[in-house]
Amino acid sequence: MPTTSAWEVMKLSLPVPVKKAFKGLESCGFSGYLVGGCVRDYLLDTLPTDFDMTTDATPDEIISCFTGHRVLKTGIRHGTVTIILDGMAIEITTHRTEGDYSDSRHPDAVKFTKNLADDLARRDFTINAMAYHPQKGLIDRYGGAADIKNKIIRGVGDPHKRMAEDALRMLRGLRFAAVLGFDLDEETRIAIRQNCGQLANISAERIAAELNKLICGKNAKTIILEETTVLGVVIPELLPAKNFDQQNPHHCYDVLTHTAVAMQTLAPVPRLRWAMLFHDLGKPQTFTRDAAGVGHFKGHSKCSEAIARERLTALRMSNVTIDQVCALVKYHGTIIEEDKKSVKRWLNRLSEPLLRDLIAIKRGDNLAKASKHHDRLESLQRLEALLDQVIAEKACFSLKDLAVNGHDLMGLGIKNGEEIGRILNLLLAGVIDEVYENEKDSLIKKAKEMRTC
Known part of the structure; x- marks a missing residue:
């Protein structure tokens, strides 16, 4: 538990709107307490970003305490009123007890109470069941501060x-x-x-x-x-991956351990972590052994991609996230040649951010293999350097960077949209492969030739 001086620091560091919330309730004869994540964060020496309060005032009484301030009543059925003070949203909820949870998610009934202890007793974990008041200090009936320390x-x-x-x-x-x-x-x-x-x-x-x-x-x-x-x-596909022996000298872990170790090498970015979580989950379904007894997983990337798309769709992730994760899973094992042309082709296929993500996925995948098979790390470093160079040179790798566009081709008398698209893509491929210069007059000339083909 923090020392007295630590609580004084917390008291002094409370944002002005939070202090106003305490004052607003107390001026009307009620008590307010900070609860939940903000108290936990203070104990973890982390500055909270959200502040929730509980009070013995009813929702109508809360509203009456803050006349003249904006009030949001979206959670009022469960006793929660959001007060906007100096631009900060503070959720203030009446002390409550809860009935049974017949649907395993929501209480069948909520009953308001004047007792803070009743409110704290309904909470999930001890680290979230503490309350704080600037004068009364920490109210910790369940040992949450000790659990944070331990x-x-x-x-x-x-x-x-x-x-x-x-x-x-x-x-x-x-x-x-x-x-x-x-x-x-x-x-x-x-x-x-x-x-x-x-x-x-x-x-x-x-x-x-x-x-x-x-x-x-x-x-x-x-x-x-x-x-x-x-x-x-x-995520049912995690189950067959656990303890699945890969029976391959490149691997020192079973499929799930390899996955978890590889995940931990990545930045904590959801699309990266999701991609690594799914990248090898198709392995149990595609496992075969050769005559020497060595394990192989032909087609596992495609299978893993299908698993990722099905599972993320079921979780109702955004289409953008699903497409990005599935692209990373699909290409995680594909070799990318170390030359500018290849880098530009991949930039055209994935975009710069996603190509950088793919390199990170490949690096993490390799780091989670047997140490004597970390043979791709230097290659990936060179590939990243080439990517930096291509970007620094502002090389053309997408239609938006091409020196000609659809309007230019329409000026040549080409009206059909599909034909315009075909020619632009051919021109872009030529520029990426450094067959053509990305120069307008030259590309217009090539477009005229392509139109007559």
């Missing part, structure tokens, strides 16, 4: 009851462990594993939001390998 994720009260109430809490627990680098309390771990089948009742969007954060966590590798059964409820 890096433990522990359910509030009976973890089996907490997980059974709201199935999303299981993924939240894994996400917190992955992002914060904490361990799961053993009883909480057992509760998550025993109740994980209820994740099937959770909306795809909610699952995707948690997984996006989980896979980018600093402890993602450990969670993926230790909690495969839980994650397998939402």
Whole structure:
């Protein structure tokens, strides 16, 4: 738990709008407390970006305390009112207790209470069940501060009851462990594993939001390998990858361990981590052994791409994300030649950001193989240098960079859209391959020749 001086620092560092929220409630005879993530963040020496409060005031009373300020009532049915103070949105929620969770996600009934202790008792994990008041200090009934110090994720009260109430809490627990680098309390771990089948009742969007954060966590590798059964409820293809012996001298890990190790080499960017998570999940389906008993996975990239597209679509990811991840999975094993022409062709196919992502994927993939087979690292470094050079030279690798466009071809009397597209693509291919100069007069001349073909 922070020292008295640490709490004084926290008190002084509270944003002015938060101080106004405390004052607004107290001037009307009510008590307000910071709760949830902002308290947790202060204890982690992280400056919060969102501030949530709980209070003994009812929603109508909250609104009356902030007359003259903008009020959003979107969560008022559950007791939450958002107050806009000096441009900052602060969610203020009435202390409440909750009924049963018949759908494994939402309480059947919410009852307002004047008791802060009742409100804290309904929360998911101890690290989220603390409250703070500038004068009263930290209210920590469940040892959340100690669990933060000891890096433990522990359910509030009976973890089996907490997980059974709201199935999303299981993924939240894994996400917190992955992002914060904490361990799961053993009883909480057992509760998550025993109740994980209820994740099937959770909306795809909610699952995707948690997984996006989980896979980018600093402890993602450990969670993926230790909690495969839980994650397998939402990504079933993880299950056959676990302990799948690749039987190939290039690999020192089973498929899932290779995947998790490779993921951890990447920047915590969702599309990169998703691509690495899926890049080899097609291997169990494509495994064969040659006469010498060596394992091979012909066509696994195509199979992995299909798995990625199906699973990310089911999770209702954006089409842009799905296409980017699938492109990275599709090409993760494709050799890119070390020359400018090849780099420009790949830039045309993928764009600069995605080509850089592909190089990162290839590097991570190679780093997660047996150390004596890290043979592609130098090649990838040279390839990246070539990419930098092509970009620095502002080389033409897309139609927007071509010295001629559709209007120029229409000026030649070419009216058919398909014909214009065909000629422009032929001109671009010639420029990329350095057969033609990217110079307007020269390309117009070539276009005239192509029109007569």
